[in-house]
Amino acid sequence: MLAEQKYWNPVLETIPKEKIRQLQLKKFKQIFKWAYDRSKFHRQLYDRAGIKPNDIRSFADIKQVPKVEKAMMRDIQRKDPFPYGDALCVPLEDVAVFRQTSGTTGQPVYQPDTWQDWEWWAECWSYILWAQGYRPRDRVFIPFGYNIFVAFWAGHYAAEKLGCEVVPGGVLDTKARILKIQELQATAMMGTPTYILGMAETARSKMNLDPSKLTIEKITCAGECGASIPSTKKRLEDAWGAKVYDHAGATEIGAWSFECTEQPGGLHVNEPLFLVEIEDVETGEIIEEPGRRGKMIITALDRQAQPCVRFDSKDVIEWASEPCPCGRTTRLIKGGVVGRADDITKVKGVLLAPSAIEEVVRAIKGLSDEYEVIVDKIGDNEQIKLRVEVLPEAEKQCTLIEAELVDQLRLKTNLRYDIEICGCETLPRYEVKAKRFKDLRKKD
Numbered sequence: 001m002l003a004e005q006k007y008w009n010p011v012l013e014t015i016p017k018e019k020i021r022q023l024q025l026k027k028f029k030q031i032f033k034w035a036y037d038r039s040k041f042h043r044q045l046y047d048r049a050g051i052k053p054n055d056i057r058s059f060a061d062i063k064q065v066p067k068v069e070k071a072m073m074r075d076i077q078r079k080d081p082f083p084y085g086d087a088l089c090v091p092l093e094d095v096a097v098f099r100q101t102s103g104t105t106g107q108p109v110y111q112p113d114t115w116q117d118w119e120w121w122a123e124c125w126s127y128i129l130w131a132q133g134y135r136p137r138d139r140v141f142i143p144f145g146y147n148i149f150v151a152f153w154a155g156h157y158a159a160e161k162l163g164c165e166v167v168p169g170g171v172l173d174t175k176a177r178i179l180k181i182q183e184l185q186a187t188a189m190m191g192t193p194t195y196i197l198g199m200a201e202t203a204r205s206k207m208n209l210d211p212s213k214l215t216i217e218k219i220t221c222a223g224e225c226g227a228s229i230p231s232t233k234k235r236l237e238d239a240w241g242a243k244v245y246d247h248a249g250a251t252e253i254g255a256w257s258f259e260c261t262e263q264p265g266g267l268h269v270n271e272p273l274f275l276v277e278i279e280d281v282e283t284g285e286i287i288e289e290p291g292r293r294g295k296m297i298i299t300a301l302d303r304q305a306q307p308c309v310r311f312d313s314k315d316v317i318e319w320a321s322e323p324c325p326c327g328r329t330t331r332l333i334k335g336g337v338v339g340r341a342d343d344i345t346k347v348k349g350v351l352l353a354p355s356a357i358e359e360v361v362r363a364i365k366g367l368s369d370e371y372e373v374i375v376d377k378i379g380d381n382e383q384i385k386l387r388v389e390v391l392p393e394a395e396k397q398c399t400l401i402e403a404e405l406v407d408q409l410r411l412k413t414n415l416r417y418d419i420e421i422c423g424c425e426t427l428p429r430y431e432v433k434a435k436r437f438k439d440l441r442k443k444d
């Protein structure tokens with residue numbers, strides 16, 4: 001019976017590592033040739049670097065292939081074949097699905113997919129959901145605004161493909177979504193950590209309802225690092241009385257990673273479908289060993305309409321040293337995506353990853369889930385202000401909380417912060433991805 005099967009794809013998820021590498025090399029050659037033969041954009045890029053499909057003979061040859069940056073994709077779009085430009089590898093009439101990136105870092109990038117690509121998206125998500133314990137008996141509620149961003153669209157299709165019953169919670173407001181979960185006794189849902197925490201807050205403060213008493217058993221989070229940050233994961237799990245799992249993906253890449261039910265403190269890379277390389281930001285060297293952070297260069301090995309070949313994702317990751325007890329042979333990245341290379345910034349000469357601040361704030365009882373970080377330069381002095389909200393029951397402990405924050409932040413980030421303690425519900429709330437980190441030094 002399918003439902004008793006441990007892995008979505010028992011062959012690909014347990015094959016020996018050497019076999020995964022062979023498969024990746026074979027598929028890389030195919031997708032590289034596909035892009036070279038069919039897209040003017042890719043052919044020009046590779047010709048300039050003097051590399052042709054036949055030059056890829058071993059794994060070591062792959063790093064000679066030029067990377068593709070998001071800005072390059074922006075430049076070619078809104079041109080013929082309209083609106084995708086000449087990275088398109090299929091006739092325009094084969095494009096079945098339009099999506100675009102969320103535009104967090106600038107002008108959105110368009111993403112065309114053929115029907116085959118779209119089925120591939122759903123297949124990628126099937127690995128994720130199966131590994132997180134979704135089975136045909138589940139009733140999955142999807143509380144997101146179905147729109148132009150890919151977000152949980154492919155998760156929706158994958159849940160249907162698994163045989164789950166899927167409830168699209170599209171245009172409903174948060175209260176209506178919570179009531180629907182209650183009414184239908186939904187067992188699983190998907191959302192950004194920010195929104196899932198926000199839903200719990202709404203249930204408690206505006207509906208006098210304890211979300212942990214509802215029937216949700218598992219939650220898949222994506223879109224932000226939160227579900228891989230231990231203190232945020234704990235808040236999410238405590239709030240909903242459910243298991244919370246992380247997944248990282250992107251519109252222009254696909255759904256490339258997932259946490260499994262073992263919760264190994266990291267994400268499996270779906271290696272038979274994606275090639276992940278970690279590049280040292282300073283030297284450009286490809287990092288093979290565990291414990292060294294770098295940015296992710298990724299290839300979607302099967303995506304055809306607008307291929308993703310050595311895409312510079314700017315996601316900061318590192319390899320884990322131990323295999324996962326679940327038995328999957330695919331490699332784990334430790335602690336999920338730690339941040340984006342753009343967000344990891346130097347303050348007073350010290351490297352600061354915003355996720356480290358989140359880890360501290362969410363570990364302190366008496367604080368709400370929201371916070372805000374503002375980095376600024378006054379004269380020659382760089383300053384970091386951290387705004388947090390204290391819960392009504394902890395208002396008398398503000399001094400203690402502030403001291404704990406200062407201590408823990410110094411320990412985890414080696415920096416000093418000005419702490420501002422605000423009243424409950426004074427900081428902004430977010431529907432999808434939060435913007436909690438503001439760097440005012442970049443204003444000019």
Ligand SMILES: [Zn+2]
Binds near residue numbers: 260261268325326327
């Ligand atoms: Zn695992």
